[in-house]
Amino acid sequence: MTGHHLAQLNIGTARGTPDSGEMAGFMAGIVPVNALADTAAGFVWRLQDGDGPGATALRPCGPDVMVNMSVWEDLESLRNFVYRNGPHLDFMRRRRSWFHPMAVPYLVLWWIPAGHVPGLDEALSRLDLLRRDGPGPQAFTFRDPFPAQPRAAGLHVPGPLPGPAPGRPNRARRPGSVNDEAEQR
């Protein structure tokens, strides 16, 4: 994995505004959970902005949709933090009380050259790709991961992808209607 880092984007439609009672538990937890991420093994970077804790004030997908983006040394580091860190797992356990369920993928993973800081446009285009084509080397999920491929087209050209790489096999999934997290294996 040398030379590559793993980027993740995760979005959620909030059940209330950041100052609402519905979101109080989430807003109270985000700072300590982010602090855990910052010191977790393999953590590289996470998206932040000036107006709220973490990236909670950014709204690139609509007024109710919160985003969360980070970079990790490899898939195992991210998996260890997300699923094997007690406080974070407990935070995830409670996510339904803060965010509406989504019938399409809301988390995407992709490889970036080490040192590259992914932008939101890049991240959202990877999520679009995942939603359209299902998991592949350029946009995948925990349940259906792909290894970093140094020679894969597009990998060293960070930025919004215009569309599927030429000649890529059509994965024959119903576009946008399938939750990949629910479909794997």
Add this chain to the structure above:
Amino acid sequence: MSEISVIAVLDDPVRRSLYDYVSARGDGVSRTEAAVATGVGRTLAAFHLDRLAEAGLVEVTFARPPGRSGPGAGRPAKLYRRAAAEHQVSVPPRDYRAAAELLADVLDLTGAEPELQRAARSRGAAAGRAARRRDPGLPGDDLVTGALAAQGYQPYREGADVRLRNCPFHLLAARHPPLICGMNLALVEGLLAGAAVTGLTARLDPRPEECCVVVAASKTNAD
């Protein structure tokens, strides 16, 4: 080896008790330890442990006992530990795993986790009440440990806490961690409440290859 042949390897009382002992220990177990714990001779224990290893039910590693190394330390001991592979046999054929995966997929999609947690809490409470009725006078710790053992969690003490060696829903938990770990937590919380046990609190504290729930001694221990 077919699933049913693997299961059939356990159809011997000595072998079964050796498997239960190794399985509940977690770390590597030597032949001598296993023999002493199950009350059989070392040679007999070695024979059965090696049958379990051939069937893939336990894994073999070699290690010197702690504190012994370098020349003169002797041969490394053969150690046995539970294998990760799962085996299931159903007669007639039933496939609850596939059904469980489908149901979990749909719960993830629809976000019905609060309802799942509520149902799990009430199921745990029923188990806790039943355990309390069976043994009204038992101390809370023992009651909880017994009830968790009966549900396959393989509880063990670690200081004042009760850790759970086995996740009864392991494959599902690996596939849907927040969903299944949240369900597990609610089951154990319900069990504690149903058994009317005070001084113990369940919380998530995942460890590799164990259940993600720990039953920890509360700060104000009323037991």
